[in-house]
Amino acid sequence: MTIRTAEITDLDALLVLSKQIGQLHFENAPSAFKQPSAADKPFWLSLLNDEATLFLLAESDSLVVGFLTATITVNDTVPFIVSCPICRIGTLVVDEAHRACGIGTQLMDACAQWAKSQGAAQIRLEVMAFNQSAQKFYQQLGFQDQSHIMCRHLD
Numbered sequence: 474m475t476i477r478t479a480e481i482t483d484l485d486a487l488l489v490l491s492k493q494i495g496q497l498h499f500e501n502a503p504s505a506f507k508q509p510s511a512a513d514k515p516f517w518l519s520l521l522n523d524e525a526t527l528f529l530l531a532e533s534d535s536l537v538v539g540f541l542t543a544t545i546t547v548n549d550t551v552p553f554i555v556s557c558p559i560c561r562i563g564t565l566v567v568d569e570a571h572r573a574c575g576i577g578t579q580l581m582d583a584c585a586q587w588a589k590s591q592g593a594a595q596i597r598l599e600v601m602a603f604n605q606s607a608q609k610f611y612q613q614l615g616f617q618d619q620s621h622i623m624c625r626h627l628d
Contacts, residue, residue, distance in 0.1 A: 474538075491564075531567070545593055
């Protein structure tokens with residue numbers, strides 16, 4: 474298993490994984506997520522080109538089996554919220570055929586090392602309520618609930 478920085482030439486492989494996670498989210502929360510489409514490609518391309526975004530890729534035998542995106546943010550506007558650097562995970566996806574093999578853990582470990590090198594005090598992420606397996610994974614890595622995002626649909 475190799476964890477490395479994703480490159481533009483990885484885009485097609487990343488789109489396959491993006492479609493997997495996108496379809497899962499659309500099927501379970503269609504009021505929040507659109508079905509995967511051609512519009513996904515420019516989004517991932519922009520992240521690949523964004524120097525402020527960490528874009529890691531997991532590769533096994535020349536096959537892309539997972540990726541992670543993250544950024545560092547610092548609150549400088551809200552006076553009652555801490556202003557330390559925080560690493561925010563944007564997306565973590567592991568290929569459906571390669572889950573529970575340690576790939577997600579390796580991606581998260583590499584992200585944590587990067588976050589520390591950037592002076593981050595913590596890592597934060599959002600996980601959908603329907604995604605119980607992801608919640609269990611993050612809890613096993615030591616993540617704890619800090620808040621809940623709630624939604625009410627208006628008719």
